[in-house]
Amino acid sequence: MRFAWPLYLAWKQLFPSQKRISFFSLLSVIGVALGVNVMIVVIAFMQGFQQKFRTDIINSQGHARAVPLNPSPVWPQISKELLERDDVLGVTPYLQGQLLLQNRSYHSIPFSMGLDPEDADQVIPLNEYLINGQLMLEGYDSQDLTPFPTMDDLEDEVVFITRQVANRLGVRPATIIRLKDANATEQIKEGKGEVRVRRLDPFVPSGQWTVTFLDEKSYRIEESTSGFKKVGLLGEPPLDLGLGFPVFETLPGGKPFEKGDQVRFQSFRSSILEVYSPSMIEKAKADELAPPHEVRVGGIFEVPWQGFHSEALIGTMRFMDEMRGTEGQCDGFYLKFSDRLAQKESLLSEYCKDLEGDLGSDWLVIPWFVENAWFFELLKFEEYLMILIMIPIGLVAAFAIAIALMTSVMRKVREIGLLVAMGGSQTAVGAIFCLQGLIIGSLGAVFGCGLALLFIRYRDELMSFIVTGIAGEGGQDEVAQFYDFYSLQVDYPWDSPESLSTFLAFALFAMVVSTVAGLLPAWRAARMNPAEALRSE
Amino acid sequence: MSETRSSIVLSTKKLSKSFVFGEQRIEVLRGVDLELTEASSLSIRGDSGCGKTTLLNLLARLETADGGEIKWENLSLDASTRASKREIGVRANFLGVVYQAYYLIPELNVLENVLIGASLAGGNPLRSKERARFLLSKMGVEAKEAQVPQKLSGGERQRVAIARALINQPKVVLADEPTGNLDERTAEEVMELLLESCTEEKSSLLLVTHNGTFAKATDRQAFLQDGSLRQL
Incomplete structure (x- = not known):
């Protein structure tokens, strides 16, 4: 109980009776929360990038490479x-x-x-x-x-x-398109089903292919340049005529195809290099x-x-x-x-x-992380650089808290004197201000972590909103091409120890920095002569 | 100023204090001897700046004297040194303080302001709450327990301050011009309450006042002049 009253008074000074929260507390907590949020989100994203690069590297070259020296x-x-x-x-x-x-x-x-x-x-x-x-x-x-x-x-x-x-050579693989004419559009509209291309090998020549339905059960494939024709049956596996021929697949719809229904395709052969x-x-x-x-x-x-x-x-x-x-x-x-x-x-x-x-x-077996060590060292360096850049954010918040608490000490000089006169030790009275810093830091850390969780949860929606605001509707793909935020796996603290330690480290950082920010006002309050404090105007 | 030795709760011996302003040294207390017995009251009057508040601060061990001795019941204190941890530990239960400017904490409501005194002494929260409510009702401000001090009148604030001073049933209440900020009628009511409560709680009262009528209401009266305390 002897040690509880400074905490109680610290809490009450931040959240006075008959008032939900003081303006100073609100601003301080928001400041710390935003700082914690930014720090966590940036590092979580950096870890997400690292995780993504890990997966991409492993996918592109396996877990290791065995190399013969001869x-x-x-x-x-x-x-x-x-x-x-x-x-x-x-x-x-x-x-x-x-x-x-x-x-x-x-x-x-x-x-x-x-x-x-x-x-x-x-x-x-x-x-x-x-x-x-x-x-x-x-x-x-x-x-x-x-x-x-x-x-x-x-x-x-x-x-x-x-x-x-x-792009450099101006080449492309074999391609096939379905020509949209009135007949085909009508068939789809009526719900008669579709004709798709199941396989198009690189040896298929350029040509015009027509799939004509002969009745409800059969269809004919024709190629106009070569004069090729072949009849297939609906309900049976698609006609596979080997390399050089597209494999068409008929997908039934709600209504059966009728005699004369037609779908036309144009194939383009693959480029030859x-x-x-x-x-x-x-x-x-x-x-x-x-x-x-x-x-x-x-x-x-x-x-x-x-x-x-x-x-x-x-x-x-x-x-x-x-x-x-x-x-x-x-x-x-x-x-x-x-x-x-x-x-x-x-x-x-x-x-x-x-x-x-x-x-x-005669053999070397090189794990993926050894082969790409330079890359991860670079990423780690970027992460440390980010932390170094972001630490001043926390310090700015700490300075703001220290100044506000110092002002509070000046305003509460007579209360400080009174508390000592009533039996409080000067150290305990000083602790009130230090504890205010700790409370602000703790609440800021909790809200900051909460904000970070929300940011991670709704990162795609937020990014989409920001990107649309900056680059317009069409900007999404361009941004995704360079900054793959959308497919980025960002872990929640309960998903990985790395994420948990990031959350804990920044929460702790905020709490320590805010508490330290309260030390100077606390020291000033503790050093105050109570008799002079009581006499002050 | 001497009383029966067995029941003395607060005393000083040759208490002296001076202030230095530049090259000038002003002696405000010159070997003050004072004794206050259990459940009694003593008023001290004197001109402004004669050292009445300084004497109270020395008795509460908020500042150091040049020399002399203070005794809180059986605890002898070296007045020229800063309050020790032991004294600080004892102070909350031994002393209650009432000031002219009330000094209520604006962030706490009335009940919490009274309870903070108990918290400082490490009192039992449940029992303290009960006692705080009892004292507030005695002071006639029980209906205002959830109000913040800013919404109270001067008289109400001082009543809360008295309740706060008495929450730990202190041996001694030091009151420094408690009616200085109040109108005549309210001042009389508050003073009556203070004297009555101290008697009921068996707390000794050391009252510093400019008001002769209030001074006469105490068991003994003294006058502080030229650094010496003279019994009237």
Whole structure:
């Protein structure tokens, strides 16, 4: 009880009886809350970015890379052995190199990688990247129905390229659009169903395709340039005529199709690239004929991690082997491990060392965080820089609190004298002002954390509101392209210890700084001569 | 000024205090001897600036004397040193103070203002509340317990201040011109209440006043002049 009254008086001075809150308390708490909120949100977002980069890096190159110091002829065997290990979920070999691509007079020298279409998706989610990179044709009288390409479309004569390469060379993969005419629009309106394109391989030529319904049960596919015709039955699997033919799929609607119903499509063949490799230059030096290798663009991919080469090409292992003038080689493996290992960097590091030992002295196994250490050091540096920049925000709030409390001490000189006369120790009277700082800091920390939680919860809506306000409706996509706030995973304190420690650290910081801000007024109050205080006017 | 030794609750011996203004030294108290017995009252009058408030401050150990001794019941205090932790611990229960300017805490309501005295002494919250309400009702301001001081009249404020001074049943109440800010009629009512309450609570009262009538109402009267206390 002896120590409770300074706290009670501190509380009452901030929240007087018959008044909900004093103006000074309100402003101070808001100031601290805003400071805490800003600090938490910025750091939470920074952690969100780090988390996103982690995921993106792991997705684009697996958890580790095994690299032979010398070409290993037995790599297929090693790959099998690696896959048999308990914690290894995926192994995919790769070949790397630099190639020169040409389309008419445009050139690009992308980072090129050969992968095995069979097992690459065990480690790298290329199908997702192909969806990210898809370019759609927009037209008033047409609708782009090109299905997303997949790793299954990767052949020795087909490559996937990044959007930057496609833009530089002016190329695109095979595309198919549905022409919107009165007949087709009417069918959809009547609810008769739709005709979609299930597959469009890179070998489909340019042409006009018509799907005509012969009756309720059958339809005919025609191509006007080649005169190709084929009849299919509704209710049976779509007609798959092999490479070079689109696979159309009829989706039934509420009403059956009628005889004469028609849907027309226009296909555009995929661009063909001429590829040159350093081995060709060697051949040309030796006066050997080295014609360029022709490949089709099978798809455009986009890797979300900015650290990945912006200009890149993915082909098959055989394609890269051929371009390098080698046979059956492998530059290494991308490895994917179980969650048990993936979640702890120390465990992963240890496992990689064990793996290295098992593979022999000719192999290096490099975990993802070692390979990208520079990047995370940079991010960490940015985070520390942010904290350093934001600390003055807290100090400004502390100065404001100190000044307000000091004014309060000056106003309450006689009350200070009275409290001492009534039996309070000068230290306890001084503590009233220090405790006011602590209360302001604590409330500010609680409200600041609450605000931060709200900000994190409604970050997409808030960002959308802010971006629309600054850049207008059309600005959303442009902003999302550079600042990926929308897909950012920002943890709540109960989700991760990192987030919890951020919340606790800044809440504690606010409380300590506010309490310290109350120390000077407290010291002044404690030093006051009570008799003089009582005499003061 | 000496009384029966057994019942003395407050006394001073050769208490002296001077103030220095530049090169000038003014001696306000010159070896003051004072004794106050249990449940008695003593009034001190004197000209303005003669040292009455200084004497009360010294007795409450709010400032240090140049020399002399103060005794709170059996506790001998060196008046020339700052109040020790022990004295501070004892002060809240031993002394009650009433000032001319009331000094109620504006952020607390009437009841809370009275209770803060009990909190300072570490009293039991429930019992203190009961006693605070009893004292407020005795002072005739029980209906105002939820009001803030700013909404009370001067007389009401001083009644609350008296209740606050008595909350811990102190041995001694030091009252420094408690009616100085009040009109004549209110001053009489307040003084009557103060004297009556101190008698009922068996607290000794040391009253500093300019008012001769009020001074005469106390058991003994003294006059402070030229730094010496003279019994009338």
